[in-house]
Amino acid sequence: MSDRQGYVRLARRVSLRLLEEPYLYDRWGDELYELNQDALEGLKRCRGHLTLEQAGLDPEFAAYCLEEGLLELSESPWPMPLALGPSPSPSLRYLELQITWRCNLACAHCYLGPAAKIDLPVEQIAALLREFEAMGGLRVMLSGGEPLMHPWWDEINALLAALPVRRVLLSNGLLLGVKMLERLNCDEVQISLDGLEPGHERLRGKGSFGKAVAAARAVKASGRDLSIATMVHAGNLDQFGELDRLVRSLGAMEWGIDAPSLSGRLAANPELAVSPEQAASAMAHAYGGAYHGGGGGMACGQHLATVAADGKVAQCGFYLDDPLGWAEEGLWTCWERRRPLAISELRGCSKCEAAMDCGGGCRFRAGDPLGPDPVMCAAYGITPKETT
Ligand code: SF4
Ligand code: SF4
Structure with missing residues:
Protein backbone atom coordinates (compact mmCIF):
# COMPACT_ATOMS: atom_id res chain seq x y z
CA MET A 1 0.00 0.00 0.00
CA GLU A 75 -5.42 -0.13 4.94
CA SER A 76 -9.16 -0.01 5.60
CA PRO A 77 -11.57 2.77 6.61
CA TRP A 78 -11.55 3.60 10.35
CA PRO A 79 -13.97 6.53 10.69
CA MET A 80 -13.76 8.89 13.63
CA PRO A 81 -16.08 11.76 14.62
CA LEU A 82 -14.96 15.35 14.26
CA ALA A 83 -15.84 17.51 17.26
CA LEU A 84 -14.84 21.06 16.45
CA GLY A 85 -16.82 23.84 18.07
CA PRO A 86 -16.11 27.54 18.50
CA SER A 87 -14.03 28.80 21.42
CA PRO A 88 -14.77 31.92 23.45
CA SER A 89 -12.62 34.99 22.93
CA PRO A 90 -10.13 35.09 24.51
CA SER A 91 -9.93 31.30 24.40
CA LEU A 92 -9.96 29.30 27.63
CA ARG A 93 -6.95 27.03 27.14
CA TYR A 94 -5.88 26.05 30.65
CA LEU A 95 -8.14 24.91 33.45
CA GLU A 96 -7.02 24.23 36.99
CA LEU A 97 -9.45 22.01 38.87
CA GLN A 98 -8.85 22.07 42.61
CA ILE A 99 -10.76 18.84 42.99
CA THR A 100 -10.34 18.64 46.75
CA TRP A 101 -9.10 20.76 49.63
CA ARG A 102 -8.09 17.65 51.57
CA CYS A 103 -4.37 17.27 52.03
CA ASN A 104 -1.94 14.86 53.65
CA LEU A 105 0.53 17.68 54.40
CA ALA A 106 0.18 21.05 56.12
CA CYS A 107 2.70 23.18 54.23
CA ALA A 108 3.70 26.40 55.90
CA HIS A 109 3.28 28.41 52.68
CA CYS A 110 0.01 26.94 51.35
CA TYR A 111 -2.07 29.74 49.85
CA LEU A 112 -5.29 27.84 50.56
CA GLY A 113 -4.90 27.95 54.32
CA PRO A 114 -6.04 24.94 56.39
CA ALA A 115 -6.99 21.71 54.57
CA ALA A 116 -10.72 20.95 54.53
CA LYS A 117 -12.94 17.98 53.69
CA ILE A 118 -14.43 19.76 50.70
CA ASP A 119 -14.48 18.00 47.33
CA LEU A 120 -15.79 18.80 43.86
CA PRO A 121 -18.46 16.15 43.15
CA VAL A 122 -17.53 13.66 40.43
CA GLU A 123 -20.60 14.59 38.32
CA GLN A 124 -19.54 18.23 38.42
CA ILE A 125 -15.99 17.34 37.42
CA ALA A 126 -17.40 15.30 34.51
CA ALA A 127 -19.56 18.23 33.37
CA LEU A 128 -16.65 20.69 33.65
CA LEU A 129 -14.36 18.42 31.64
CA ARG A 130 -17.01 18.02 28.91
CA GLU A 131 -17.54 21.75 28.68
CA PHE A 132 -13.81 22.52 28.75
CA GLU A 133 -13.22 20.11 25.87
CA ALA A 134 -16.14 21.59 23.89
CA MET A 135 -14.72 25.11 24.43
CA GLY A 136 -11.44 24.05 22.80
CA GLY A 137 -9.47 23.59 26.04
CA LEU A 138 -5.91 22.34 25.82
CA ARG A 139 -4.70 21.41 29.27
CA VAL A 140 -6.47 20.46 32.49
CA MET A 141 -4.51 20.57 35.73
CA LEU A 142 -5.86 18.51 38.61
CA SER A 143 -4.76 20.08 41.85
CA GLY A 144 -5.87 20.51 45.43
CA GLY A 145 -5.06 20.23 48.27
CA GLU A 146 -3.64 16.91 47.25
CA PRO A 147 -5.80 15.67 44.35
CA LEU A 148 -5.10 12.00 45.09
CA MET A 149 -6.90 12.52 48.45
CA HIS A 150 -10.25 12.97 46.68
CA PRO A 151 -12.43 10.12 48.02
CA TRP A 152 -13.60 9.31 44.46
CA TRP A 153 -10.20 9.58 42.81
CA ASP A 154 -10.60 6.28 40.90
CA GLU A 155 -13.81 7.54 39.27
CA ILE A 156 -12.15 10.84 38.38
CA ASN A 157 -9.16 9.00 36.94
CA ALA A 158 -11.57 6.95 34.79
CA LEU A 159 -13.08 10.21 33.41
CA LEU A 160 -9.60 11.25 32.26
CA ALA A 161 -8.98 8.11 30.21
CA ALA A 162 -10.53 9.27 26.94
CA LEU A 163 -10.27 13.03 27.45
CA PRO A 164 -8.66 14.62 24.36
CA VAL A 165 -6.84 17.35 26.30
CA ARG A 166 -3.49 17.23 28.06
CA ARG A 167 -4.04 15.87 31.57
CA VAL A 168 -1.68 17.11 34.26
CA LEU A 169 -1.65 16.00 37.90
CA LEU A 170 -0.23 18.47 40.45
CA SER A 171 0.84 16.43 43.46
CA ASN A 172 3.08 16.46 46.53
CA GLY A 173 4.08 12.92 45.51
CA LEU A 174 3.33 11.21 48.81
CA LEU A 175 0.69 8.87 47.34
CA LEU A 176 2.35 8.38 43.97
CA GLY A 177 3.52 4.79 44.29
CA VAL A 178 4.11 2.39 41.41
CA LYS A 179 0.55 1.01 41.60
CA MET A 180 -1.01 4.48 41.47
CA LEU A 181 1.17 5.36 38.48
CA GLU A 182 0.30 2.15 36.66
CA ARG A 183 -3.34 3.19 36.39
CA LEU A 184 -2.93 6.97 36.24
CA ASN A 185 -4.57 8.52 33.14
CA CYS A 186 -2.35 11.60 32.98
CA ASP A 187 0.22 12.77 30.44
CA GLU A 188 2.25 14.78 32.93
CA VAL A 189 2.78 14.87 36.67
CA GLN A 190 4.03 17.96 38.42
CA ILE A 191 5.76 17.34 41.75
CA SER A 192 6.32 20.08 44.31
CA LEU A 193 9.94 20.33 45.41
CA ASP A 194 10.57 23.35 47.60
CA GLY A 195 14.32 23.03 48.02
CA LEU A 196 16.84 20.41 48.99
CA GLU A 197 15.96 18.39 52.08
CA PRO A 198 16.27 21.22 54.66
CA GLY A 199 14.43 23.77 52.53
CA HIS A 200 11.70 21.39 51.36
CA GLU A 201 11.05 19.99 54.82
CA ARG A 202 11.06 23.47 56.40
CA LEU A 203 7.76 23.96 54.54
CA ARG A 204 6.43 20.44 54.14
CA GLY A 205 7.55 18.51 57.19
CA LYS A 206 10.04 15.78 58.07
CA GLY A 207 10.41 12.88 55.67
CA SER A 208 8.62 14.62 52.79
CA PHE A 209 11.72 15.37 50.66
CA GLY A 210 12.79 11.76 50.02
CA LYS A 211 9.21 10.83 49.13
CA ALA A 212 8.87 13.71 46.68
CA VAL A 213 12.15 12.83 44.93
CA ALA A 214 11.19 9.14 44.80
CA ALA A 215 7.82 10.10 43.29
CA ALA A 216 9.54 12.27 40.66
CA ARG A 217 11.78 9.33 39.70
CA ALA A 218 8.78 6.99 39.56
CA VAL A 219 6.92 9.40 37.26
CA LYS A 220 9.83 9.41 34.82
CA ALA A 221 10.19 5.64 35.05
CA SER A 222 6.49 5.30 34.17
CA GLY A 223 7.12 7.10 30.87
CA ARG A 224 5.12 10.22 31.71
CA ASP A 225 6.36 13.77 31.46
CA LEU A 226 7.63 15.20 34.72
CA SER A 227 7.56 18.82 35.78
CA ILE A 228 8.71 20.36 39.04
CA ALA A 229 7.20 23.30 40.92
CA THR A 230 9.23 25.18 43.53
CA MET A 231 8.35 28.02 45.86
CA VAL A 232 11.16 30.42 46.74
CA HIS A 233 11.35 31.04 50.48
CA ALA A 234 13.81 32.19 53.08
CA GLY A 235 14.76 28.58 53.88
CA ASN A 236 15.82 27.53 50.37
CA LEU A 237 17.54 30.61 48.94
CA ASP A 238 20.99 29.06 49.30
CA GLN A 239 19.99 25.80 47.59
CA PHE A 240 19.14 26.78 44.02
CA GLY A 241 22.50 25.82 42.47
CA GLU A 242 22.30 22.26 43.80
CA LEU A 243 18.53 22.10 43.26
CA ASP A 244 19.06 23.07 39.62
CA ARG A 245 21.34 20.05 39.18
CA LEU A 246 18.84 17.78 40.92
CA VAL A 247 15.83 18.95 38.86
CA ARG A 248 17.72 18.48 35.58
CA SER A 249 19.03 15.07 36.65
CA LEU A 250 15.45 14.00 37.39
CA GLY A 251 14.63 14.73 33.73
CA ALA A 252 11.98 17.38 34.35
CA MET A 253 10.70 18.95 31.13
CA GLU A 254 9.67 22.08 33.01
CA TRP A 255 10.71 23.78 36.24
CA GLY A 256 8.27 26.39 37.47
CA ILE A 257 9.61 28.61 40.24
CA ASP A 258 7.33 31.03 41.99
CA ALA A 259 7.69 33.65 44.66
CA PRO A 260 5.18 33.50 47.49
CA SER A 261 2.41 36.01 48.02
CA LEU A 262 1.48 36.68 51.62
CA SER A 263 -1.81 34.76 51.57
CA GLY A 264 -3.19 31.59 53.14
CA ARG A 265 -0.84 30.00 55.72
CA LEU A 266 2.09 32.12 54.60
CA ALA A 267 0.45 35.15 56.21
CA ALA A 268 1.11 33.41 59.56
CA ASN A 269 4.72 32.61 58.59
CA PRO A 270 6.08 35.97 57.40
CA GLU A 271 9.66 34.91 58.25
CA LEU A 272 9.53 32.77 55.06
CA ALA A 273 9.07 35.81 52.82
CA VAL A 274 11.90 36.86 50.51
CA SER A 275 12.78 40.17 48.89
CA PRO A 276 11.89 40.76 45.21
CA GLU A 277 15.61 40.63 44.35
CA GLN A 278 16.08 37.29 46.12
CA ALA A 279 12.99 35.87 44.43
CA ALA A 280 14.06 37.10 40.99
CA SER A 281 17.53 35.59 41.37
CA ALA A 282 16.09 32.17 42.29
CA MET A 283 13.44 32.35 39.56
CA ALA A 284 16.16 32.78 36.92
CA HIS A 285 16.71 29.00 37.21
CA ALA A 286 13.20 28.22 35.90
CA TYR A 287 12.73 26.75 32.44
CA GLY A 288 9.99 25.37 30.23
CA GLY A 289 6.53 26.60 29.36
CA ALA A 290 4.08 28.49 31.48
CA TYR A 291 0.32 28.76 31.45
CA HIS A 292 -0.02 31.90 33.59
CA GLY A 293 1.26 34.23 30.91
CA GLY A 294 -0.59 36.82 28.88
CA GLY A 295 0.55 37.65 25.39
CA GLY A 296 -0.60 39.88 22.56
CA GLY A 297 -0.42 42.93 24.81
CA MET A 298 -2.56 41.36 27.57
CA ALA A 299 -1.64 40.77 31.21
CA CYS A 300 -1.31 37.40 32.92
CA GLY A 301 -3.93 34.70 33.07
CA GLN A 302 -5.22 35.52 29.59
CA HIS A 303 -6.23 31.90 28.93
CA LEU A 304 -6.49 30.43 32.45
CA ALA A 305 -9.33 29.70 34.88
CA THR A 306 -9.52 27.87 38.19
CA VAL A 307 -12.41 25.95 39.68
CA ALA A 308 -12.12 25.47 43.42
CA ALA A 309 -13.27 22.48 45.47
CA ASP A 310 -16.28 24.47 46.72
CA GLY A 311 -17.38 25.14 43.12
CA LYS A 312 -16.18 28.74 42.79
CA VAL A 313 -14.82 29.67 39.37
CA ALA A 314 -12.06 32.29 39.39
CA GLN A 315 -9.47 33.73 37.06
CA CYS A 316 -6.78 31.88 39.03
CA GLY A 317 -6.34 30.29 42.44
CA PHE A 318 -5.47 33.63 44.04
CA TYR A 319 -8.82 35.20 43.19
CA LEU A 320 -11.20 32.83 44.96
CA ASP A 321 -12.41 35.73 47.15
CA ASP A 322 -13.54 37.54 44.03
CA PRO A 323 -14.96 34.73 41.89
CA LEU A 324 -16.38 34.92 38.39
CA GLY A 325 -19.24 32.62 39.39
CA TRP A 326 -20.06 29.05 40.28
CA ALA A 327 -19.37 25.81 38.42
CA GLU A 328 -23.05 24.95 38.15
CA GLU A 329 -23.57 28.08 36.03
CA GLY A 330 -21.20 26.61 33.41
CA LEU A 331 -17.64 27.45 32.50
CA TRP A 332 -18.51 29.51 29.43
CA THR A 333 -20.90 31.73 31.41
CA CYS A 334 -18.30 32.33 34.12
CA TRP A 335 -15.47 32.85 31.60
CA GLU A 336 -17.43 35.55 29.78
CA ARG A 337 -17.56 37.58 33.01
CA ARG A 338 -13.79 37.82 33.13
CA ARG A 339 -12.46 41.21 32.13
CA PRO A 340 -9.09 40.76 30.41
CA LEU A 341 -6.53 43.40 31.39
CA ALA A 342 -4.39 45.03 28.71
CA ILE A 343 -0.81 45.94 29.65
CA SER A 344 -1.56 49.45 28.40
CA GLU A 345 -4.04 49.74 31.30
CA LEU A 346 -1.39 48.90 33.92
CA ARG A 347 -0.20 52.13 35.47
CA GLY A 348 3.28 50.91 36.39
CA CYS A 349 3.88 48.85 33.28
CA SER A 350 2.43 50.60 30.26
CA LYS A 351 5.58 52.65 29.61
CA CYS A 352 8.06 50.06 30.82
CA GLU A 353 10.74 49.07 28.30
CA ALA A 354 10.51 45.43 29.48
CA ALA A 355 6.71 45.24 29.20
CA MET A 356 6.58 43.15 26.04
CA ASP A 357 8.83 40.46 27.52
CA CYS A 358 7.59 40.70 31.09
CA GLY A 359 3.88 41.01 30.38
CA GLY A 360 3.34 42.84 33.67
CA GLY A 361 4.22 39.83 35.82
CA CYS A 362 1.73 38.40 38.31
CA ARG A 363 -1.25 40.69 38.95
CA PHE A 364 -1.90 39.19 42.37
CA ARG A 365 1.70 39.52 43.51
CA ALA A 366 1.64 43.13 42.32
CA GLY A 367 -0.75 43.88 45.18
CA ASP A 368 -2.20 46.88 43.38
CA PRO A 369 -4.02 45.23 40.45
CA LEU A 370 -2.79 47.96 38.10
CA GLY A 371 0.67 48.36 39.63
CA PRO A 372 4.00 46.76 38.74
CA ASP A 373 5.00 43.32 40.06
CA PRO A 374 8.11 44.03 42.18
CA VAL A 375 9.57 40.56 41.58
CA MET A 376 9.48 40.95 37.81
CA CYS A 377 10.79 44.51 38.06
CA ALA A 378 13.77 43.09 39.97
CA ALA A 379 14.18 40.36 37.34
CA TYR A 380 14.32 42.95 34.55
CA GLY A 381 16.33 45.50 36.53
CA ILE A 382 13.52 48.03 36.36
CA THR A 383 12.88 50.56 39.13
CA PRO A 384 9.09 50.55 39.34
CA LYS A 385 8.71 54.23 40.13
CA GLU A 386 10.53 55.10 36.88
CA THR A 387 7.63 53.74 34.91
CA THR A 388 4.73 55.41 36.71
S1 SF4 B 1 -2.41 36.56 39.12
FE1 SF4 B 1 -0.46 35.45 39.33
S2 SF4 B 1 -1.09 33.37 39.83
FE2 SF4 B 1 -2.87 34.40 38.92
S3 SF4 B 1 -2.77 33.97 36.68
FE3 SF4 B 1 -1.70 35.88 37.07
S4 SF4 B 1 0.45 35.21 37.25
FE4 SF4 B 1 -0.83 33.43 37.59
S1 SF4 C 1 9.25 44.88 34.66
FE1 SF4 C 1 7.89 45.70 36.25
S2 SF4 C 1 7.09 47.64 35.41
FE2 SF4 C 1 7.98 46.44 33.71
S3 SF4 C 1 6.24 45.32 32.83
FE3 SF4 C 1 7.22 43.96 34.32
S4 SF4 C 1 6.11 44.31 36.25
FE4 SF4 C 1 5.60 46.01 34.86
Missing part, protein backbone atom coordinates in the same frame (compact mmCIF):
# COMPACT_ATOMS: atom_id res chain seq x y z
CA SER A 2 1.41 3.38 -0.94
CA ASP A 3 0.86 6.21 1.56
CA ARG A 4 -1.55 7.95 -0.78
CA GLN A 5 -3.87 4.91 -0.87
CA GLY A 6 -4.02 4.51 2.92
CA TYR A 7 -7.05 5.79 4.84
CA VAL A 8 -5.91 8.79 6.83
CA ARG A 9 -6.95 10.23 10.14
CA LEU A 10 -5.65 12.43 12.93
CA ALA A 11 -3.51 10.55 15.44
CA ARG A 12 -5.20 9.96 18.79
CA ARG A 13 -2.85 12.36 20.51
CA VAL A 14 -3.82 15.33 18.31
CA SER A 15 -6.98 17.34 17.74
CA LEU A 16 -8.09 20.42 15.87
CA ARG A 17 -8.84 23.58 17.82
CA LEU A 18 -10.53 26.80 16.71
CA LEU A 19 -8.91 29.26 19.11
CA GLU A 20 -7.95 32.81 18.11
CA GLU A 21 -6.53 31.05 15.03
CA PRO A 22 -7.06 27.47 13.84
CA TYR A 23 -4.56 25.05 15.35
CA LEU A 24 -3.58 21.41 15.45
CA TYR A 25 -2.87 20.53 19.10
CA ASP A 26 -0.47 17.72 20.02
CA ARG A 27 -1.27 16.97 23.62
CA TRP A 28 1.70 14.63 24.10
CA GLY A 29 4.17 17.29 23.10
CA ASP A 30 1.91 20.09 24.43
CA GLU A 31 2.45 21.82 21.12
CA LEU A 32 0.16 24.05 19.04
CA TYR A 33 0.66 24.13 15.26
CA GLU A 34 -0.99 27.16 13.69
CA LEU A 35 -2.88 26.25 10.50
CA ASN A 36 -3.83 28.22 7.42
CA GLN A 37 -7.34 27.75 6.06
CA ASP A 38 -6.27 25.15 3.46
CA ALA A 39 -4.49 23.03 6.05
CA LEU A 40 -7.49 23.26 8.40
CA GLU A 41 -9.95 22.20 5.72
CA GLY A 42 -7.63 19.35 4.66
CA LEU A 43 -7.18 18.07 8.21
CA LYS A 44 -10.95 18.24 8.79
CA ARG A 45 -11.21 15.66 6.02
CA CYS A 46 -8.75 13.33 7.79
CA ARG A 47 -11.39 11.34 9.64
CA GLY A 48 -10.49 7.82 8.53
CA HIS A 49 -13.13 7.63 5.78
CA LEU A 50 -10.94 8.96 2.91
CA THR A 51 -7.57 7.95 1.54
CA LEU A 52 -4.71 10.42 1.80
CA GLU A 53 -5.13 11.07 -1.91
CA GLN A 54 -8.88 11.76 -1.55
CA ALA A 55 -8.32 14.02 1.47
CA GLY A 56 -6.40 16.34 -0.85
CA LEU A 57 -3.80 17.58 1.62
CA ASP A 58 -0.79 19.42 0.28
CA PRO A 59 1.72 16.54 -0.25
CA GLU A 60 4.58 18.26 1.58
CA PHE A 61 2.35 19.10 4.55
CA ALA A 62 0.94 15.55 4.60
CA ALA A 63 4.46 14.07 4.56
CA TYR A 64 5.46 16.31 7.48
CA CYS A 65 2.37 15.31 9.51
CA LEU A 66 3.00 11.61 8.85
CA GLU A 67 6.66 11.90 9.78
CA GLU A 68 5.78 13.70 13.04
CA GLY A 69 3.11 11.12 13.87
CA LEU A 70 0.30 13.71 13.68
CA LEU A 71 -1.54 11.67 11.02
CA GLU A 72 -2.00 7.91 10.86
CA LEU A 73 -2.80 5.56 7.99
CA SER A 74 -4.75 2.33 7.75
